[in-house]
Amino acid sequence: MRDVENLMGKAKASLAVNDPPYNVVVGNANTHNLSKIDLPSYLDFSKKWVAATLNVLASNAHFYVWMGADYRDNFQPLPDFMILMREFTTLKARNFITIRNQRGFGTQKNWMWVRQELLHYTKGNPNFRVVYTDIPKILRGYYKEVNGRITENLERSKSEMIRPGNVWVDIQQVFYRMEENVPGCYAQKPLKAIQRIIESSSNDGDFVLDLFAHSGTTLIAAEQLGRTAYTADIDPIFAEVTIRRLERYRKTGKTGWQWQNPFPEIDQIF
Numbered sequence: 001m002r003d004v005e006n007l008m009g010k011a012k013a014s015l016a017v018n019d020p021p022y023n024v025v026v027g028n029a030n031t032h033n034l035s036k037i038d039l040p041s042y043l044d045f046s047k048k049w050v051a052a053t054l055n056v057l058a059s060n061a062h063f064y065v066w067m068g069a070d071y072r073d074n075f076q077p078l079p080d081f082m083i084l085m086r087e088f089t090t091l092k093a094r095n096f097i098t099i100r101n102q103r104g105f106g107t108q109k110n111w112m113w114v115r116q117e118l119l120h121y122t123k124g125n126p127n128f129r130v131v132y133t134d135i136p137k138i139l140r141g142y143y144k145e146v147n148g149r150i151t152e153n154l155e156r157s158k159s160e161m162i163r164p165g166n167v168w169v170d171i172q173q174v175f176y177r178m179e180e181n182v183p184g185c186y187a188q189k190p191l192k193a194i195q196r197i198i199e200s201s202s203n204d205g206d207f208v209l210d211l212f213a214h215s216g217t218t219l220i221a222a223e224q225l226g227r228t229a230y231t232a233d234i235d236p237i238f239a240e241v242t243i244r245r246l247e248r249y250r251k252t253g254k255t256g257w258q259w260q261n262p263f264p265e266i267d268q269i270f
């Protein structure tokens, strides 16, 4: 709680986008800060960071959290986390977004797991801006009478493109051939996903909070969109990666390192 107060100073965040560890073993990267712990301890950790975030939220604010479900362990912690969130009565549940990954994991004996979950809550009555995907509308139909005339949905719409809805299928997962890739960051979120959240749920100049920086995606997206991000990571390596990523972006306009090493002074660290 105190660390987050120190991070924010007097600033209040109108948008929190948190991506905590999901309490699953990530590939062979069961590092100290991403290790699996027992569920009560995980929920206790969740309660603390949610309370610390609420403590610095503006009176009208959006609160997003990325969360996972491990089918090998009864789908924890997603449902447990959702139930825990009911204790925070200042927050109102707004949506449950699923992002479709291109690559999944699974075996020949199971459906491929290609989903990532994003929970959306609000405090007070914050603005929400409708945003659009890059996918053109092609379906005609859904006829409705407007001012005595039968119109179809393309005529009535405000954009040629479709809205993202709560299943996002149009976002490319980060991989080593993309400029935004940060080698060594196994949990990196796509910039496009965070940009969508920031554009729809905050205004120019707003403060955005992300307590789990990792590769610094929230920081870069906020910089691109004219918001100020406050971010942190318990792991000094990821904190350093995040700082370097912003410095590099400001200097070169590049959003990541693609396959190059963010720590060129050390030959092989990851």
Ligand SMILES: C[S@@+](CC[C@H](N)C(=O)[O-])C[C@H]1O[C@@H](n2cnc3c(N)ncnc32)[C@H](O)[C@@H]1O
Pocket (backbone or CB within 6 Å): 019, 020, 021, 022, 033, 034, 185, 187, 188, 189, 190, 211, 212, 213, 214, 215, 216, 217, 218, 232, 233, 234, 235, 238
């Ligand atoms: C899932 S990753 C975040 C990914 C990030 N959204 C991105 O796009 O790069 C979770 C991060 O939380 C950090 N972390 C774990 N426990 C933490 C804690 N108690 N406080 C702050 N950061 C923590 C880990 O070091 C890891 O970098």
